[in-house]
Amino acid sequence: MTKWLEDHLPKLMLAPSFVAVLVFVYGFIAWTAWVSLTRSRLLPKYEIEGLIQYERLFASPRWDTALNNLYIFGTLFIVIAMALGLLMAILLDQNIRTEGAIRTIYLYPMALSMIVTGTAWKWILNPGLGLEAMVKGWGFERFSFDWIVDPDMAIYTVVIAALWQSSGFVMALFLAGLRSVDGEIIKAAQVDGIPTWRIYTAIIIPSMAPIFLSAFIVLAHLAIKSFDLVIALTGGGPGFATDLPATYMYAMAFSRGDIGQAASSAMVMMAVVFAIVVPYLYSELRPQKDG
Amino acid sequence: MAPILEIQNLYKNYGSLEILKDINVSIDSGDFLVLVGPSGCGKSTLLNCIAGLEPISGGKLSIGGQDMTNVSPKDRNIAMVFQSYALYPTMSVAKNITFGMKVRGVDQSTQEAKLAQVAQQLQIEPLLGRRPGQLSGGQRQRVAMGRALVRDPKLFLFDEPLSNLDAKLRVEMRTEIKALHQNLAASMVYVTHDQIEAMTLATKIVVMKGGEIQQIGTSAEIYNRPANLFVADFMGSPAMNLIPAKARSNDDGTYIEILRKDGEPIVLTDQVNRDLPSDVIHGVKHKTLDRRAASPLHRVTCSSR
Amino acid sequence: MADLVISPARGQSQAVRLLLRWSLYAALGFFVVIYLMPLFVMVTTSLKSLEEIRTGDLVALPREVTFDAWLTAWSGACTGIKCEGVQPYFWNSVLIAVPGVAISTLIGAINGYVVAQWRFRGANIIFALMLFGCFIPFQVVLLPMARVLGIMGIAGTIQGLIFVHVVYGLGFTTLFFRNYYVTIPVELTKAAKVDGAGFFRIFWSIFLPLSLPIIVVTVIWQFTQIWNDFLFGVSFSQAGTQPVTVALNNIVNSTTGVKEYNVDMAAAIIAAFPTLLVYVVAGKYFIRGLTAGSVKG
Numbered sequence: 001m002t003k004w005l006e007d008h009l010p011k012l013m014l015a016p017s018f019v020a021v022l023v024f025v026y027g028f029i030a031w032t033a034w035v036s037l038t039r040s041r042l043l044p045k046y047e048i049e050g051l052i053q054y055e056r057l058f059a060s061p062r063w064d065t066a067l068n069n070l071y072i073f074g075t076l077f078i079v080i081a082m083a084l085g086l087l088m089a090i091l092l093d094q095n096i097r098t099e100g101a102i103r104t105i106y107l108y109p110m111a112l113s114m115i116v117t118g119t120a121w122k123w124i125l126n127p128g129l130g131l132e133a134m135v136k137g138w139g140f141e142r143f144s145f146d147w148i149v150d151p152d153m154a155i156y157t158v159v160i161a162a163l164w165q166s167s168g169f170v171m172a173l174f175l176a177g178l179r180s181v182d183g184e185i186i187k188a189a190q191v192d193g194i195p196t197w198r199i200y201t202a203i204i205i206p207s208m209a210p211i212f213l214s215a216f217i218v219l220a221h222l223a224i225k226s227f228d229l230v231i232a233l234t235g236g237g238p239g240f241a242t243d244l245p246a247t248y249m250y251a252m253a254f255s256r257g258d259i260g261q262a263a264s265s266a267m268v269m270m271a272v273v274f275a276i277v278v279p280y281l282y283s284e285l286r287p288q289k290d291g
Numbered sequence: 292m293a294p295i296l297e298i299q300n301l302y303k304n305y306g307s308l309e310i311l312k313d314i315n316v317s318i319d320s321g322d323f324l325v326l327v328g329p330s331g332c333g334k335s336t337l338l339n340c341i342a343g344l345e346p347i348s349g350g351k352l353s354i355g356g357q358d359m360t361n362v363s364p365k366d367r368n369i370a371m372v373f374q375s376y377a378l379y380p381t382m383s384v385a386k387n388i389t390f391g392m393k394v395r396g397v398d399q400s401t402q403e404a405k406l407a408q409v410a411q412q413l414q415i416e417p418l419l420g421r422r423p424g425q426l427s428g429g430q431r432q433r434v435a436m437g438r439a440l441v442r443d444p445k446l447f448l449f450d451e452p453l454s455n456l457d458a459k460l461r462v463e464m465r466t467e468i469k470a471l472h473q474n475l476a477a478s479m480v481y482v483t484h485d486q487i488e489a490m491t492l493a494t495k496i497v498v499m500k501g502g503e504i505q506q507i508g509t510s511a512e513i514y515n516r517p518a519n520l521f522v523a524d525f526m527g528s529p530a531m532n533l534i535p536a537k538a539r540s541n542d543d544g545t546y547i548e549i550l551r552k553d554g555e556p557i558v559l560t561d562q563v564n565r566d567l568p569s570d571v572i573h574g575v576k577h578k579t580l581d582r583r584a585a586s587p588l589h590r591v592t593c594s595s596r
Numbered sequence: 597m598a599d600l601v602i603s604p605a606r607g608q609s610q611a612v613r614l615l616l617r618w619s620l621y622a623a624l625g626f627f628v629v630i631y632l633m634p635l636f637v638m639v640t641t642s643l644k645s646l647e648e649i650r651t652g653d654l655v656a657l658p659r660e661v662t663f664d665a666w667l668t669a670w671s672g673a674c675t676g677i678k679c680e681g682v683q684p685y686f687w688n689s690v691l692i693a694v695p696g697v698a699i700s701t702l703i704g705a706i707n708g709y710v711v712a713q714w715r716f717r718g719a720n721i722i723f724a725l726m727l728f729g730c731f732i733p734f735q736v737v738l739l740p741m742a743r744v745l746g747i748m749g750i751a752g753t754i755q756g757l758i759f760v761h762v763v764y765g766l767g768f769t770t771l772f773f774r775n776y777y778v779t780i781p782v783e784l785t786k787a788a789k790v791d792g793a794g795f796f797r798i799f800w801s802i803f804l805p806l807s808l809p810i811i812v813v814t815v816i817w818q819f820t821q822i823w824n825d826f827l828f829g830v831s832f833s834q835a836g837t838q839p840v841t842v843a844l845n846n847i848v849n850s851t852t853g854v855k856e857y858n859v860d861m862a863a864a865i866i867a868a869f870p871t872l873l874v875y876v877v878a879g880k881y882f883i884r885g886l887t888a889g890s891v892k893g
Contacts, residue, residue, distance in 0.1 A: 006363055007346075009795045010714035017707050017766050018722050024744075024763045025729040028737040035739065044739075091624055102624055104879055105631050111875035111882065113824035115841040116868040119848050120634045123641065123857055124654065134654040164634065172883055225733050228826035232845055249735045254831065259739060266735040277731045281724070306717075344786050365792035377787035381805035390801070391791035438791070 029270065036263035044259050053264035063265065066243040069155050073244065074223040076159045077166075081219055082212070084163065085170025090200065092171070093178050103175070106168035114165065118232025121161040122148070151241035154234050158226075158242055161233055166222060170215050177211035178204060217280050224273055245269050293356035295320045295478040296341065296446055302349035303336055303502075310336050311502045314350070318480070318495060323472050326482045327489040328499035329525070334482045335450055337499070341480060342448055343367050355445045370439035371448040374455065376431045378423035378438075385410075385419040388437045409441045429460045436471075449481040453488065465491060486526050490514065498522050523574050532575045538567035547573055642666060642862035649857055665858035669866060673859050675846035678835070682863050685843035689823055689870075691754050692839055696761040697818040703762070704769020704814060705807065709799055711770065712777035713785045723774060730767035737764075738831050745832060752834035760832060761822045768821075769814050772885070776810040777803065809881070816878055817885035820871050840867045 005012075036053050038045045057063050088106060092099055109117060124130045127146035135143040147153035181204050189199050227246035234242040236251070243251075245265055253262035294317040303311035311333045318324045326334040339345040341352065343364035352360050359367050378387050385406055392402045410416045413433045423431060432452065439447055449468075453461045469492055472479055483489055489496050490510045498505040498513060498521075506518035517523035523531050537548045537556075545567055549557040559573075637654060642665050644658040652659070671681040711723045741760060742751070750756035780803070788798045829839040838846075844867045848860045875882050 003361065003363060006794060010710045011716060013706050013795070014710045014719070014722060017703060017726065017770070020763050020766065021726050021729050024737065024741070025732060026725070028740040029732065031740040032736050044743075088624075088627060091620060091627075094620055096620075096624065102628060104876075105628050107879070107883065108635075108872065108875055109631065110886065111820060111871045112868050113826065113841050113844075113871070115824075115826050115845050116864045117634075119844060119860060119864040120638050122848070123861065124634060124637055126857075129649060129857065130654055137653055164631070168631065169886060172886065221731065227735075228841070231826070231830075232848065235849060246733070246735055249738075250827075250831075253739055262735075262739060266733070266738070269733045270736045273731060273733050277728075281728060281731070339786075342786070342790060344789060364786075364789045365794075369790060371787065371790045373783040373787055375781050375783050377781060377783035379784065379788070379802050381802070390788070390793070394792040394797060438787075442791075 032263045032266055032270075035259060036267045038260060040259040040263065042257040042259070053260040054268075057261060057264045057268070060261075062240050062243060063245075063248055065240055066245050066248040066265075069242060070224070070244050072155055073159055073162070073226070074220065076156070077162050077223050078216060078219045080159070081163055081167045081170050082215055084167040085215065086174050086205075088167070088171040089174035089178055092175055103172070106171050108168070109165045110169045112165065114226075114228035115232045117161055117165045118229050121157065121164070122233050125157050125160075148234060149238055151238045154238060154242045158230055158233055162222075162226065162229055165229070166219065170219070173211055173215050173218075174208070177208040181207050213280065217276060220276050221273065224269060224276075293353075294318060295322070295355055296324070296480065297353045298341070298350065299352075300350040301337075301340065301347055301352060303333070303340055303345065304348045309502055311340070311347075314504060316497055316504070316507065318478060320478055321476050321494075322478055323492055323494045324478075324480045324497065325489040325493035325495070326480065326497050326499060327484065327486055327526075328505075330484055332499040333502040334484075334497075334499050338371075338448055338450055338480060338482045341446075342369055342371055368445040369448055370442040370444040370446075371450065372435045372439050372452045374451040376423075376435040376452075376455075378431055378434055380423055382422075383419065384415065384421055384423070384426070384434050384437075387423065387434055388441050391438070391442055405441050409437045412440065413437050428456055429464070432456060432460075432464060436468075440471075440475075445478065447477055447479040449479065451482055451484070454483070454485070468492065487528060490526070498526065500525075517574075520572060527576065529577055532577070534573045534575065536571050536573040538569055538571045547571065549573060638861045638865055642669075642858050642865060644858055646854070646856060646858060665856065666862045666866075668856070668859045669847075669862035673847045673856070673863060674850050675838075675843045676850060682840055682843050682847065682866055684836075685838050685840045686866065688754065688833075688837055689840040692757045692761065693819055693822045696758045696765070696822045697815055699758070700762045700765035700769045700818055701811065701814045703766060704771075705773045705804075705811070706799070707766070707770040708773025708775075708777050709803055711774045713780070713782060713798075713803070714795070715782075723770070726767045726770055728767075729764070730771065734764065734827055738827075742832065752832065752837060754837050756832055757828060757837070757839070760828050761818075761825065764828075765818055765821065769818060772810055772814045772817070773807075776807070780806065812878065812881045813885040816874055816882050819874060820882070820885075823871050843867075 034046070034048070035044050037048045037050060039047070039049050039052065092102060096102065125145070125148040127133070127144075127149060132143060132145040135145070148157045185203060186199060189203055194202070225246060226244055227250065230236055230242055230244055230247050236243045236247045245268065249262050249265040249269065252258045252265060297317040298314055301311060301314040302309070314337060316324070326337060328334050336345060340347050341354075343359065343362060347360065350360075351358065354367055354369065378384075379390060382390065388409060389402045389406055392405065397405075406419075410419060413436060415430065415433050415437060418426060418430055418434065423434065426434065432455075435452070452468075453464050456464060465488060468481075471477070472492075481488075481492060490513075493510055495507065496510060496513050497507050500521055506513055506522045508516075513522060513526050517526060517531075520533065524533060534549055537550060538545055539548050540546075546561070547559040549559070551557065633655070640656070640658055641649060641654075643661045643663070644652065645660065645662050645664070648659060669681055671683050672679055673681045675682075675685070707726075711719050745751040745756045745760070748756075748759075750759060784802060785798055788802055793801065823839075824841065825839065826841045826845070829842045830845075833839065833842060844863050847863050
């Protein structure tokens, strides 16, 4: 008996977490998937009716806006964050004496809640009292920067705030990547008289492909999950102009009482994450070939 | 007297992969058994099975006459020295050595007495207060030995304990382990891939390949009468020369003929007193070649396949 | 580390070299200003009176420093009907974060220890399943979780939020400890087994004393995650149990009365303060957690 316990103790210790993950992750996903196939409204129903919720979802102009916004926001956010992050990393990699301090400053927004970030930028972008008013106050009377209240432009303010929050993190990833490149290869290139910019474009950056992938995954993941920032910055408005799938789902679940729509939109989000993360996880967890 | 370690029909599988096949070994008290073979031959797995660190899939294993097949490592009355020494990094040398006693609830004064004795025996008294990270490779090796010695076990297990040392230190430690074995009259099982280590330390050698035992015997038996081509090729340094040859028979008996590309075949004059297939491998040890004589003084012939 | 410095090709003059160096610092400085500007604006705005905010400049220093807004934010600002400031919600966040961090770190440590050191058949699959749990968009579990919390009788309570944070934090804490313990040779566990130590003894005497760095990383990560959480907080809390992020959002978006931007900013700084403090004190570990959470360790 004691021997049995001794042999199985590790499994027993892992078991509660395993069960929790099975129920609260996989079980819940299954529940949501099931409900997304029913006519659930205020209360969940369990008779499967097919894809009606998805049909409603993709017929809804609000969801259409949300998806479109995710596309704009996601693309701009990922591309610019990577470009900015790489630029800042390369600039910081030039034997800067105050590197530690600068790095700390670039990265601190990552420690903040998205709600704080949203609140701060909402104030800064306030046309009447913020940046616009400030520049006008300097004498540029015609200056206009009212994106946050402009339905066509508001989504770009979300991009700005998100970039401020996350690009420092991408910088940190890239800086670590730059530093991990084998120094001897670089010395060899320098001895060969290859100019520095060529060393970056031909040797260092190509060898950082895995880091680009990681950064992409993290940023894509952040973009799809983005919820708090929009809530705090624009509240999804003006109108529904800055709705994202995450805010759509939340509105359906908790203020509109449309569980079927909430479930189906959550499943679509899940599918998008799945499409990005699964190949990545698979390649990461696969037994490594040489290192 | 019952053998100190007896392994009968031991099997070890990982899923459908057979790691160890039908292992039968036994050693007597005071024996120094060396498990030797190329990497991946299953020798370390066998040692882990003896220690109880890996469950076995079939067969029986007893230590000191007691069935240990399903007994946990702590109750097998063994001590083990690992390749990486596996010293507890956050504990001092003294704590490393006494940890086992502490876990077992040995009283403080006995712990101290045993620690002092072992430290003196291995000459590591000045190191007792240090952390493993502050020790050299050789010193770590000694501490690992100390941790094993202090247990006073029925059986010592060594898993390639010298492979992380430099060449000079390795020879030194080899001598020391040999002396330790003789002084303590302890029983030991020792895993190595180094056949010189095997030859010099063992009272009994088990040569393994692909999870199977190839031959069991004393150093001399293994060296002089290898059971098969693998053993002949693997043991001995430099390795035995293996030459394809033909066995021919005439009225006087069987003799060996080595064919040459150009010229007449070399015919060995010694007769072989057993039946051989016509294709054979003729093995010649370099030590047995005498420059003054035209023919080898001694040879071993193995049947091919 | 590569000693690589952008420098002009050989033969260019000292002046060009100096110019390049200066533009490098100018670029870095430009980004520094951009990154610091919002924080600067938050702090200065929170120290101004409403009157000065209306008439003054966004980036101007306050003419007259007043802490009224801070006082209001802490104990008087309205989150909907109630006007008690962020104070009660700040303590809610503490009550959620402290046990949430402690429990998820402890469980993660044991899980990681099992997965890395007591490998058994299926352990890797279990780990992969747990790891995947880190990546799901939480929207997909919101609806069933709301019902299950109700069934468990902890809907809208602090305990309910602790429970949710522990469950969905497990994947990351397990990942952190697993990646740390996997670098420790399994022989150490084997040696301790031969020495007679059992599962908990080995964990307590050998692994825990080795774990300080990863404990710090995990605690910081979990603390930041839980403190900054909004989605679970807004979905699973009720009037008295909301965390500070939810309260902050309510204050900023409350439609009653005059908009007090200085109070909003003070409340935002209060909500941000604990995680900022952690970042300033232990930034190294914070960054390590971030990178370990995204790239595998």
